[in-house]
Amino acid sequence: MAGHIQDRWYKTETGADGKSTRSRSDRYGTGLRYRARYVGPDGTEKSKSFPDGKKRLAEKWLSAIETDMTRGQYTDPKSVRITFRQYAEKWLDGKTSSPMARKELGRRLRLHVYPELGSRPVGTFRPEHIRELLAVLETKPGVGPSYTRNIFADVRSVLSAAVDDSLLSRNPCSARTVRLPKGDAHPVVPWMPAQVFAVRAALLERYQAMVDVGAGCGMRQGEVFGLAEDAIDADGCTLHVVRQIKHVEGHPVFALPKGGKKRDVPLPDSVARALRVHMDVCKPVEVTLPWGAPEGPKVSARLIFTAEQGGMVWRSNFNAKEWKPALAEAGFIPEAEEGERYAGAREHGMHALRHFYASALLDSGENIKAVSEYMGHADPALTLRVYAHLMPDSRERARRAIDQVFGAALPGDHGPQTAQ
DSSP states (O other): OOEEEEETTEEEEEOTTSOEEEEEOTTTTSSOOEEEEEEOTTSOEEEEEEOTTOHHHHHHHHHHHHHHHHHTOOOOGGGGTSBHHHHHHHHHHTOOSOHHHHHHHHHHIIIIIHHHHTTSBGGGOOHHHHHHHHHHHHTSTTOOHHHHHHHHHHHHHHHHHHHHTTSOSSOGGGOTTOOOOOOOSSOOOOOOHHHHHHHHHHSOHHHHHHHHHHHHHOOOHHHHHTOBGGGBOTTSSEEEEOOEEEEETTEEEEEOSGGGOOEEEEOOHHHHHHHHHHHHHSOOEEEEEEBSSTTSOEEEEEESSOOTTSSOOOHHHHIIIIIHHHHHHTTSSOOOOTTOOOOOOGGGSTHHHHHHHHHHHHHTTOOHHHHHHHHTOSOHHHHHHHHGGGSOOHHHHHHHHHHHHHHTSOTTTSSHHHHO
């Protein structure tokens, strides 16, 4: 047996003659009589108390603990007293990721997970509870398949830590019956050059060069907003993508690009000229923001793109007052009625400029590894999953390659003719 049973109603004492005698303790007749005790995998003593007449039940409980330890399915009894929210918040405090990443993760848990699972004891989690969460997220406005997968990854990470801490025997997120929603079924359809130029022409002059760096260097919106004067290399041929403007709980901060990856991107001559013209008209402005989190250290940068008032460009203002009207003028979305908001245009956000950039590079024959590096993707596999359908037909390339080799051979020398 994993431990032993203590009878708290009796005590054993050794007399002067060396013999042991059993007598009633001060607790006799009051409280729970039996205490089952054992030492857990973490080296600390665990126990559970049982009433008078239930010694057999205490022995069965200890036996079950021993069996679970042997099978590797042991869970700490305190897991039924710690709620998911309590454990998740403690887990968040101990994460070594950036403060910004912790805040974003905590925000997703607060908004979408705690209302459904926050009060459930960690030790009671089963696959059905994860399936129920996914079902709720599926019907929640504004939560698409990709965002749902992010939320699921957060829950899975928390419960994986609970398994490591012996609060769960296995992670319910790994059950075969837990099925994540499939990614967006619609493949990326990149804009045509004429559409890119139409949106550019519809923007105010101070924002037009944003289209050039978005479509010509594959930068994300936050990276465009955070682009500073020192990003242009002295050789004039390279753009250093080293920061973005991100909003953490409504507060703008400077931060590393997505994934914490800085990168260097080829700067086409046409984009370099557009930036020089822009900076002649709209001089860079020094903007100071905290780094990484609202309480982070202050950092200053001379931003290339600024609002008409002279400060940083706010994402919400820009999208509603500049980008969507430009989309409407270019024919992507309907004009808004007076006093009404523009229609949603998620597929035509500034991210469409990155899609255009990727499609242009792939169409010209650039290899997928280079495209992945220029776009700041985690690995080429991600780039391939998103943009494989835009790559030129490999069958046509194969035919051309073989024709070039065989076409160079003289008739009668070697090749297909000789084989016949």
